[in-house]
Each structure stands twice: as C-alpha cells, then as structure tokens.
Amino acid sequence: MDMEIDLSNLGTVNTMFAALFSKLGVPIKTTISPTVLEEAMNGIVTVRPLPVGTSATGKVDKQCAHFFGVTISEEQAHSGIVVRVTSPAQSKFKLLYFEQEVNGGYGLALQEDSQKTGKVTSAGMYFLHFQVYRMDSTVNALAMAKDPEAAFFKRLEGLQPCEVSALKPGTHIFAVYGDNFFKPASYMIEAMCAKSYEETTERLKEIESKILAKRNDLRQFETEYRKALARFQEVTNRYTQEREAVDDMLRERDNIHCSFTTERTLVNPVGAGCSSSRYTTEHSIPESPENGSLDGRDKSGKKKWFNLNLNRSDKKA
Incomplete structure (x- = not known):
C-alpha cells in the first residue's frame, strides 16, 4: 500500500529529508492540505x-491552490475538453478537478x-x-527498486483509468495546487476544445489503445522471459561444468599417452604430464687407460722418456 505524506505535519528537518529523497528520484506521494479541501467544500x-x-x-505557494472556472458550451462539451498545466521551472504541483456540491x-x-x-x-485532464489513462509512477516503486528487471515489466502497471471521460455544458472548477517542498510553484494552465x-x-x-494492449503483452512476456532466463x-x-570435464579428460589422456615409454619414471606427480624425471636401464661403460684414455697416454710417454735417459747412461759407461 502506498504511503502519502502530509507536508503540513512535517517539520523543517523531515521536509528537507523528503525533498532530498525526491531529488534522488524516489517517488513521494503527498496529500492535499485539509485546509484547502475544507475551504473548497465550504465554497x-x-x-x-x-x-x-x-x-x-502564476505562482502558487506550497500547500495552497489557485482556482479557475472553465465554462463550456454544449458544442464544446460534445467535442471534448482538455485542461493542461505545465511548469518550465519543473515545479511540483497537482491539477485538481472539483464537482459542484448541493x-x-x-x-x-x-x-x-x-x-x-x-x-x-506537466499534468493534464482529457475529457x-x-x-x-493517467500514469501513477509510485505504483510498485519499492518492488522495482529491489528488482531492476521488474522496472521494465512493471512500467505500464501504473496506468490508471481516469474516472471522468466527459464534461457536461456549464462551469467546471479546476485548481493548481502547489506541491513544492519549500518554494512556490510556477505554472501555466490552459483550457482547450478538442x-x-x-x-x-x-x-x-490510438496510442492509449496500443499502450493498454502492450501492458497485457508484457504480463505474458514476463512469464516467458523468467522461464527463458x-x-x-x-x-x-552446465557449460562451465562440461568445459571443466573436457579439460580434465584431455589432461588425463595426455598423461596416459606419456606412460607408453621404455624409460622408467622416477616421479610422476598428478598433472605433471610427460615432464617427469627418468633414467635409462642401460649403464655406460667408462673408458680404461688401455682403451686410449688420457691417463694411459701420459703413462706411456713417461715410460719412453725414462728408457731414453737410461740408454744414454749406458753409452757413457
């Protein structure tokens, strides 16, 4: 249920908070001052x-109203009447319509x-x-804030049918009510024959009919969208799970391929692939001095040098 605020009962601090929230885009519904309604009822x-x-x-003070009498003929009543109010200063206001009491x-x-x-x-009344239909922006405002996707599907739920669609010939009373939080509301009011x-x-x-049909379509589409989502x-x-499963199987397959080898694996940690350390089963044979090693050549050289000196000593003797 929407809550309406009576600004006449709010203090300065609470009014400032309400104005701040309204500035941030939070829809705040306000009531009409009981004083204005009472004065109108008493004429x-x-x-x-x-x-x-x-x-x-004109400019109307907050929680006050300017009243206007629009007199229409039978021909104008048959053609239709439009009353609109606009504010280039983007003031907040209410357009009111009063009926004559006994x-x-x-x-x-x-x-x-x-x-x-x-x-x-702006605000308008179309007879x-x-x-x-009139658009009530506060309908489901809290629900839309909690679910951003719902903001689209609920956007047309604020359409409310206007209770009066035609006026009879005579004088009809309209009023512009100042709905700003602090300063007066500036406005321009117009009365036109359709x-x-x-x-x-x-x-x-035509567009009213299309919007109404679109609202019904969106209600059905929301159900389809939720299911598809x-x-x-x-x-x-499932895509994430299947991708991980395929990666794991291919990794295991690579490890199995690496197991087909004549080399013995020393260490084969999980996921190491074919990069494990291995050693061969054949042992290399070290070269001996007889097979032409460097040490063998050195010893042979020393032996020849010793024999050479020995022969020279024998000749001198």
Whole structure:
C-alpha cells in the first residue's frame, strides 16, 4: 500500500529529508492540505475565469491552490475538453478537478500529480468521450527498486483509468495546487476544445489503445522471459561444468599417452604430464687407460722418456 505524506505535519528537518529523497528520484506521494479541501467544500475560495482557448500563468505557494472556472458550451462539451498545466521551472504541483456540491461548495473529484516530461513538468485532464489513462509512477516503486528487471515489466502497471471521460455544458472548477517542498510553484494552465485538435485526439485514442494492449503483452512476456532466463542460467552452469570435464579428460589422456615409454619414471606427480624425471636401464661403460684414455697416454710417454735417459747412461759407461 502506498504511503502519502502530509507536508503540513512535517517539520523543517523531515521536509528537507523528503525533498532530498525526491531529488534522488524516489517517488513521494503527498496529500492535499485539509485546509484547502475544507475551504473548497465550504465554497469560500476565489475562482478566476479561464475561457476555453486561453491560458493563465502564476505562482502558487506550497500547500495552497489557485482556482479557475472553465465554462463550456454544449458544442464544446460534445467535442471534448482538455485542461493542461505545465511548469518550465519543473515545479511540483497537482491539477485538481472539483464537482459542484448541493451546498454550493466544491468537492474534489480528480487529481493529477505533475510528472517530468522533457524539460518541463506537466499534468493534464482529457475529457474526450473515450477512456484515457493517467500514469501513477509510485505504483510498485519499492518492488522495482529491489528488482531492476521488474522496472521494465512493471512500467505500464501504473496506468490508471481516469474516472471522468466527459464534461457536461456549464462551469467546471479546476485548481493548481502547489506541491513544492519549500518554494512556490510556477505554472501555466490552459483550457482547450478538442475540436481544434481532431487529429491529435485520434492519435491519443490510438496510442492509449496500443499502450493498454502492450501492458497485457508484457504480463505474458514476463512469464516467458523468467522461464527463458532460468533456462539460460541452467545451461550456462552446465557449460562451465562440461568445459571443466573436457579439460580434465584431455589432461588425463595426455598423461596416459606419456606412460607408453621404455624409460622408467622416477616421479610422476598428478598433472605433471610427460615432464617427469627418468633414467635409462642401460649403464655406460667408462673408458680404461688401455682403451686410449688420457691417463694411459701420459703413462706411456713417461715410460719412453725414462728408457731414453737410461740408454744414454749406458753409452757413457
């Protein structure tokens, strides 16, 4: 269940925290000041006329409202009426629609919170004789924060049908409510007859139908996506396991190949492959002096030198 904050009951510190969270992108729903609703119900508000086809600008203090009366003819009511509010300063506000009560006061019937659209914030009400929808960005906000993937699938779940799709001839009361945390909200309000926007009206009707159908498609696609994602994770895990198994078998195969040898392996640790130390079964025969070693040649030379000296001594004698 969504929680709404009454800014009139918040202190300065709590209001600062709420403003900070809102600046960070956390959707915070605020209630309309009970004072404004009570004054409207008692009919003690100032209503300024807003003829169809005109606009008005102003600045409204926080938790206060500016009221406007839009008088429409039978032809205009049949064609459809659009009331929009924009704020180039990106102020936060609410567009309110009041119905006439039997006691002469005004009871709140509809409200639209401003949304950021491009470089401005805006809100609108479209009384075009077909079902239109408003987007509530706070729907499933916490769930989307926990699951980023759900943000896409739940994006259209905030579509809420507008309760009123047509207006009768007469004067209708609208109001711009200041919803900023501290400073006044600047705005421009416009009232238009749909007869001058027939092509735009048809495009809106068509896109509303497409978006509604797309929401139903996404609900079904989410189920398929979750199943496919689970299957993908399953095969990814198997891929890792199969790759490791193949590497192990090929490594073992190489070790087996290396076992086919006439050399005896001294040490063959696991995974060492064919790089183990080996020694041969045949022993080399060292050379003897008789086989022409260096020591043999030296001894032979000494013997010849001794005999030579001995012969010379014999001749002198």
